[in-house]
Amino acid sequence: MTQQTETTPTVWLAKSAYDQLAAQLADMKGPQRQVVVAEISAARDEGDLKENGGYHAAREAQGRLEGEIQALEALLRTADTTEPADDGIVAAGKVVEYKYDGDDDDEVETFLLASIEMKPFYDGDVFSPQAPIGQALLGHKAGETVEFTGPTGRTIKVQVLRAERFQA
Known part of the structure; x- marks a missing residue:
């Protein structure tokens, strides 16, 4: 490196x-x-x-x-390859749980915030910190609601539920 x-x-x-x-x-x-x-x-x-x-x-x-x-x-x-801090704040190398604000079914979504090359090593969605949702959630913690502009141009509101270090 x-x-x-x-x-x-x-x-x-x-x-x-x-x-x-x-x-x-x-x-x-x-x-x-x-x-x-x-x-x-x-x-x-x-x-x-x-x-x-x-x-x-x-x-x-x-x-x-x-x-x-x-x-x-x-x-x-x-x-x-630095291990992210175990502080509950969204950062690269963390598995993030969130839900769409105002979503009636309260379905929880999860993704790994990392390089797309991590996809073979994680059974789920992988978003880069440069992706719209990755950029928007960086630095936020559980309980915070974040607004960002999605790929289609519409405003999306999500609530961060959890951010934990990725475990290989």
């Missing part, structure tokens, strides 16, 4: 998710990359590259892999 610039937003990841993604990156840069290079080499040995479908497919696979490697490297460079 490196120091962030003002223009590079950090993303929250659980330490276990960070470790798993780092292992995935190592695999991509090692064994997966070697397989693709071997496929390119084998296809190149077949002769005329202009009409060699295997060669072009292997090069496309290499391009996709290199793009995924770059994206994962960028994610891990901007990752913050």
Whole structure:
């Protein structure tokens, strides 16, 4: 994890998710990359590259892999694995319970406030701190009612019920 610039937003990841993604990156840069290079080499040995479908497919696979490697490297460079405080205040790395204000059925909604890359590690909705509801609820605590403008442009009122640290 490196120091962030003002223009590079950090993303929250659980330490276990960070470790798993780092292992995935190592695999991509090692064994997966070697397989693709071997496929390119084998296809190149077949002769005329202009009409060699295997060669072009292997090069496309290499391009996709290199793009995924770059994206994962960028994610891990901007990752913050700091455990959030156990203070009941909405922050990245917390599971937030809320309900829509004025909702007759009082249905409780829950989401994890974190990077979308946490989705495979959490069985529920994941919203980033940059999402409208994430931005609106940041810094609020149980019992507070917050208004924000939703993606459709209408004003939404929600009441924070609970904010607890994510448990991996």
